Amino acid sequence: MGESKPFSWEYRQPAKGREAFRIRGGAKLSGRVRASGAKNSALKLMAAAALTGDRVTLENVPGILDIDVLAETLADLGVEIARPAPGRIELQAADVEWLFVPLEAAAKMRASFMLLGPLLSRFGRVIISNPGGDRIGRRPVNLHVDAMRALGAEIDYRNGYYFAKAPGRLIGAEIVFPQVTVMGTENAMLAAVLARGTTIIRPAAQEPEVDDLIKLLNAMGAQVERVKPDVIEVQGVASLGGATHAVMPDRIEAGTFAAAAAVIGGDVAVDGVEPSHMRAFLELLERLGVEHRIEDDPGDPARKTLRVIGRAPGEGDYRPTDIETSPYPGLPTDIQPPAGLILARAAGTSSIRETIFEDRLEWLSGLRAFGAQVEIVNSREARVTGPTTFVAAEAEIPDLRAGATLMLAALAAQGESRIHGAHHVRRGYAAIEERFRALGADVTHESEEVAP
Numbered sequence: 503m504g505e506s507k508p509f510s511w512e513y514r515q516p517a518k519g520r521e522a523f524r525i526r527g528g529a530k531l532s533g534r535v536r537a538s539g540a541k542n543s544a545l546k547l548m549a550a551a552a553l554t555g556d557r558v559t560l561e562n563v564p565g566i567l568d569i570d571v572l573a574e575t576l577a578d579l580g581v582e583i584a585r586p587a588p589g590r591i592e593l594q595a596a597d598v599e600w601l602f603v604p605l606e607a608a609a610k611m612r613a614s615f616m617l618l619g620p621l622l623s624r625f626g627r628v629i630i631s632n633p634g635g636d637r638i639g640r641r642p643v644n645l646h647v648d649a650m651r652a653l654g655a656e657i658d659y660r661n662g663y664y665f666a667k668a669p670g671r672l673i674g675a676e677i678v679f680p681q682v683t684v685m686g687t688e689n690a691m692l693a694a695v696l697a698r699g700t701t702i703i704r705p706a707a708q709e710p711e712v713d714d715l716i717k718l719l720n721a722m723g724a725q726v727e728r729v730k731p732d733v734i735e736v737q738g739v740a741s742l743g744g745a746t747h748a749v750m751p752d753r754i755e756a757g758t759f760a761a762a763a764a765v766i767g768g769d770v771a772v773d774g775v776e777p778s779h780m781r782a783f784l785e786l787l788e789r790l791g792v793e794h795r796i797e798d799d800p801g802d803p804a805r806k807t808l809r810v811i812g813r814a815p816g817e818g819d820y821r822p823t824d825i826e827t828s829p830y831p832g833l834p835t836d837i838q839p840p841a842g843l844i845l846a847r848a849a850g851t852s853s854i855r856e857t858i859f860e861d862r863l864e865w866l867s868g869l870r871a872f873g874a875q876v877e878i879v880n881s882r883e884a885r886v887t888g889p890t891t892f893v894a895a896e897a898e899i900p901d902l903r904a905g906a907t908l909m910l911a912a913l914a915a916q917g918e919s920r921i922h923g924a925h926h927v928r929r930g931y932a933a934i935e936e937r938f939r940a941l942g943a944d945v946t947h948e949s950e951e952v953a954p
């Protein structure tokens with residue numbers, strides 16, 4: 503195997519219309535692919551740049567649509583943004599002119615709500631649109647709003663907008679979440695770093711992306727510490743400065759490529775991973791009997807390689823097992839669809855329990871078209887009976903992770919599939935076609951006109 507190659511970094515959106523992936527499946531995968539920087543970290547790191555007038559430089563930023571959307575939202579507020587080299591973004595929020603995040607930004611991406619904490623705490627006010635729901639279920643922001651109120655903010659909700667004010671400064675407080683929330687924890691931290699006094703956040707989300715944000719904040723001069731696995735303490739400071747930070751690897755993207763090797767078959771080395779972030783997923787591969795090992799990363803001594811030697815259909819099946827998603831360190835809800843797809847290659851019945859989001863099993867109804875035997879018991883529970891011989895199909899992508907997973911099903915099927923709604927996948931997977939093509943897959947895209 504050679505080096506894992508870099509790919510073009512900024513995503514180029516088609517001029518108009520939608521895109522579909524055209525996939526001719528059935529070829530085994532072989533080669534190396536390098537994990538991108540983590541979407542769910544990079545977005546929060548970009549939001550953190552709004553906390554200072556100094557320059558924040560991020561490296562290893564993934565070339566995905568969500569990053570472009572947040573960059574555009576920040577630029578509209580007056581943040582200066584430069585992207586001088588692949589993976590590098592420089593943000594300087596010296597002249598923030600608008601403290602307003604419109605519906606257009608929030609509707610495109612829920613993570614725009616991450617601007618609530620930094621703008622409120624630095625400027626004392628912000629008007630921000632409710633991001634509303636999502637295809638994976640109702641996704642309220644009440645916990646973010648309650649956290650800001652605990653810090654002394656006054657927040658009204660009118661016509662779809664939160665009008666937030668912090669007379670004087672926010673004041674450190676104990677924030678007790680009734681349930682674990684990743685972005686809620688992060689928004690609370692982004693507000694508390696500039697508050698007066700000490701803030702305690704509990705239960706704090708334990709996802710490694712939260713710790714990546716802590717690292718950047720501390721490099722900017724904040725005082726944030728995870729004092730217990732589920733407790734974060736923040737000592738507020740008067741101001742923050744610039745910093746440079748490299749985004750941690752994307753454990754969900756890495757897991758998706760690993761699942762691809764398991765489902766489609768072949769020998770894939772996913773470089774640039776941090777195995778300690780992927781324990782629950784690696785343990786699942788073990789239970790399923792998917793051959794895999796951790797090797798040294800030939801291109802980066804600080805990282806590891808996850809090598810997966812998958813069985814192509816006809817080369818043997820995996821063992822059925824039951825999976826349940828839960829907050830970190832449990833099995834991530836974001837890896838549930840690709841992991842669930844491996845279950846379809848197991849001989850027997852497996853069950854999937856989704857405990858985080860209410861409609862995140864919807865992708866399984868799409869999977870039926872590819873020949874899988876699926877029983878959706880309710881919005882939280884499903885059974886999959888394999889081994890499945892995937893067949894080519896036409897499908898509509900409902901959301902990001904579902905879309906990537908249906909691509910894998912199509913890649914495992916003999917014949918040509920068409921998957922509509924490619925932009926969902928581009929939100930979170932950089933250069934997905936090029937990278938699969940480099941592994942020997944036949945994936946292209948075609949533009950589709952939208953009916954007027």
Ligand code: EPZ
Pocket residue numbers: 542543545613640641642643644645646647681682683684685686834835836858859860902903930
């Ligand atoms: C983050 O969303 C991720 N998004 C999601 O990634 C991920 O699925 C999720 O964490 C869980 O790991 C980003 O980081 C940008 P939560 P987040 O708050 O923070 C409920 C992907 O595919 N809740 O931890 O919004 C909520 O409905 C995605 O990359 C409230 O009730 O998730 C859910 O049931 C999509 N009120 C639970 O908490 C609130 O105010 C946990 O959600 C907030 C959350």
